[in-house]
Amino acid sequence: MVNRFEAIMSRVEQNPDKKRCAVVCADGPTREAVREAETRGLIQAEFFSGDLAPMEAVRGVHAGQFDILLKGNIDTAVLLKEVVNKEYGLLTGRLISHVALLDVPRYHKLLLLTDGGMVMYPDLDQLRGILENAAGVMRRLGVELPKVACLAAVEKVHERMPETVRAAALKELQQTGEIRDCLVEGPISFDLAFDREAGRTKGYDSPVAGDADVFLVPDFVSGNLLAKSLVYGGGARFAGFLAGARAPVILTSRASSAEEKLYSIACSALVSSLSN
Amino acid sequence: MVNRFEAIMSRVEQNPDKKRCAVVCADGPTREAVREAETRGLIQAEFFSGDLAPMEAVRGVHAGQFDILLKGNIDTAVLLKEVVNKEYGLLTGRLISHVALLDVPRYHKLLLLTDGGMVMYPDLDQLRGILENAAGVMRRLGVELPKVACLAAVEKVHERMPETVRAAALKELQQTGEIRDCLVEGPISFDLAFDREAGRTKGYDSPVAGDADVFLVPDFVSGNLLAKSLVYGGGARFAGFLAGARAPVILTSRASSAEEKLYSIACSALVSSLSN
Incomplete structure (x- = not known):
């Protein structure tokens, strides 16, 4: 490794x-x-x-x-x-958000998890700021076109699951050129973002599947739980700072x-x- | 192991x-x-x-x-x-909720994570039903007095973080005898529930610290992310079914x-x- x-x-x-x-x-x-x-x-x-x-x-x-x-x-x-x-x-003038860089033994590269510490319950505008900060950090770390996974529990958009609606909206902002210099996928579940084999099994076709650089969570509670489970359950090493x-x-x-x-x-x- | x-x-x-x-x-x-x-x-x-x-x-x-x-x-x-x-x-007549049993190599015993699949955005009453179902399953698996961690990002109650308010309310329901035959702690962060050493470092004193049987999440999104990160990032084995x-x-x-x-x-x- x-x-x-x-x-x-x-x-x-x-x-x-x-x-x-x-x-x-x-x-x-x-x-x-x-x-x-x-x-x-x-x-x-x-x-x-x-x-x-x-x-x-x-x-x-x-x-x-x-x-x-x-x-x-x-x-x-x-x-x-x-x-x-x-x-x-x-x-x-930009949003200030928290980025966590995680070195997870079971992942093939450094990943960025955001925002598990600063913006608590972000709306779509704030999620966009969080996403752009994260992509900017990843580019400065040498990833030319960061792959961003807008995480949810499922891959389909359901009106009664607001995090899936926001994830799809972020993807659309990238596809229409409003968000630039990164590749956005969402809603996407953690297994599909993290594990290439899971994507194949579920027939999920996306360049972000199994290869995400940025794991964007819906709110700071899920981000905090996710980061800590990767550190304590997954043996990950952690770095963190505010961006923006x-x-x-x-x-x-x-x-x-x-x-x-x-x-x-x-x-x-x-x-x-x-x-x- | x-x-x-x-x-x-x-x-x-x-x-x-x-x-x-x-x-x-x-x-x-x-x-x-x-x-x-x-x-x-x-x-x-x-x-x-x-x-x-x-x-x-x-x-x-x-x-x-x-x-x-x-x-x-x-x-x-x-x-x-x-x-x-x-x-x-x-x-x-009881709430139907999803329980995931996780065999995490870095944890010292089987843990139950709930609800990452059925009740999407539970209110306090629903959380109580989820908690009681989970504790019941754990008792039937042989744990006489299951230790329940009501997870949040922090240990303090903040009005602007509703999940901390609900976690504290669940703890109080157990302390006043409304919830029986289990031990409830919350709000508690994942590291404190999972890792004894983290509790010592933070000076957090609770029998649930580092020894939780039930990891109760605020909603199904965080539960889904947490379970999948333990499986894919932590190499956990998984079992799941509906209780109630x-x-x-x-x-x-x-x-x-x-x-x-x-x-x-x-x-x-x-x-x-x-x-x-």
Whole structure:
């Protein structure tokens, strides 16, 4: 099996122009991950602590002094309040959504799952923003035409299942050219998106079947359950950050390992590097 | 690792009073699974075919001639219409819900996931019915006091996240004695329900943490995604049937393997056996 997060780290290491990471209120695991990332040559870090740390770090990113924002041991809400500040925050006019990159041993490539953490019950417009953020991240990771699976429990559109209606609408937006530079399929069930053989058995013909890059979920509850089942049930490794802001924002939780923070830093550095 | 579906099959094999299974419109994989189940001494089967097969089989279960109903190659809707027939169907007054039994290599015991297939967007009353059906199945499988995890993305109750409100309400129903013979926790995230270590890291103290028997999802979309990610991402083996009817109803899909049908037959036979 290709060690896919390590492949991303190698690419970031080889970039001579190291990305600068603002670290807010680092705790032990955060400090450990940042030191490891610096040792590997992934980033250059600066630490902010104290009550003003969230504001100072966000102002620094706003001013272009930093390419990545990394949350340590503070409430997510406190940091997000600064991120969305209209004067000095990181808003770009795009929707801000969460992307999880998962390295699942039983899948043949890195996959992106969204949005399991930021936009709770998205409507069609928000789903479109989530989709476009995700496709953009995948392109910056080197996938030229990302394949997006708009997940549901079934493949048919039923009016009484609103997630199937929205999935079909997203597919149509891509087919009419409203959504560009990606290939959208939906509604599609998880087995068909994940497993080529399942598609053959069900006679489901789509280039996205068994080969999706982006797994777009209907809401954050299903996304959260799905990501955690892939990590705990499927042995997946996880990286996560916010997309759609001026810079990637890494919001790892208290339970996140130093390893998870390290992968998040590496992926953020690659996304940041190629978007400038 | 204990081979847990095989343990269930052993128990069923040892029962001298073989359960009787009505098979509706068998196709190749269904016939293969039924023959294997008969060879192993799990059941005695009778096959129904033709246009009247769904009605005839359901009438037979209603009359007590059969203990299990197994769907072959017909539309689920066609069979369900007979199951819910008020004159000769299998209604008991309880909610009919779908239970999936999953043998996940990374989990230390068989787990039950519900409802990923029948009740689409349950309200609190329906969730209670789903929960009670699931706990009943688990008790019949030998778990005296099933531990039920009412899943959400977070552990705190937020009014703007209705699934957390309903999960807390279910926990309260158990604590006040309205729901009996099981232990209910919620809202609880998947990692805390599945992984003991995650609970320790987050300082989450509950007997259900890392040891849930029943994983209760907020709706069928998240349940469907979760079950399929455990099967395809986690290498889990799957069995499924409807609970709450007069007899277990096995609704395996066209894509189901003979193996999946066999496990479903074995679990249904055990549930049926001990409920009479």
